[in-house]
Amino acid sequence: MIRTLKTICTVNLLISMLVFGAYVIYGLSNGLDFDHGFMGVVRGRHGKAEWPVLVIVELQLVAVFIIQRFSDEPETFARRLVYILWGVLGLCFTIWGGGSQAMHEVGHVLGFYVWVSNIAYGFVGSNDE
Numbered sequence: 001m002i003r004t005l006k007t008i009c010t011v012n013l014l015i016s017m018l019v020f021g022a023y024v025i026y027g028l029s030n031g032l033d034f035d036h037g038f039m040g041v042v043r044g045r046h047g048k049a050e051w052p053v054l055v056i057v058e059l060q061l062v063a064v065f066i067i068q069r070f071s072d073e074p075e076t077f078a079r080r081l082v083y084i085l086w087g088v089l090g091l092c093f094t095i096w097g098g099g100s101q102a103m104h105e106v107g108h109v110l111g112f113y114v115w116v117s118n119i120a121y122g123f124v125g126s127n128d129e
Helices: 002-029 051-070 077-096 106-124
Strands: none
Touching: 002 051, 002 106, 051 077, 077 106
8 A cells, every 4th residue: 555655656746747847848938927927936025036946946856856766775754855845835835925826827736736746755755666
């Protein structure tokens, strides 16, 4: 049962990373205005766009995942804690940082999916078998 749950969370994390990347590529290639809403996050208090920060964070999570998969070291809770913390932070940005953006917009839905996937993976861990 636990092994199956770990497999589901690992595969779901990979799918959410692909969805995130596809959304960024689609948005940049079609001229979506990410400055007015990206994964439920709007401009920061200083008027700067927040979406590049989220892209960098997700790239860091991808790097941690790849390093973890190819290293001989056992999985540690500290590595999983990175997914939990960034997932909670992203979820908070999506929930409270949306401003007047409607909750049914694609960015909000994808934001919830990506960040909750990161949190679930952080709590359950990966299936190394």
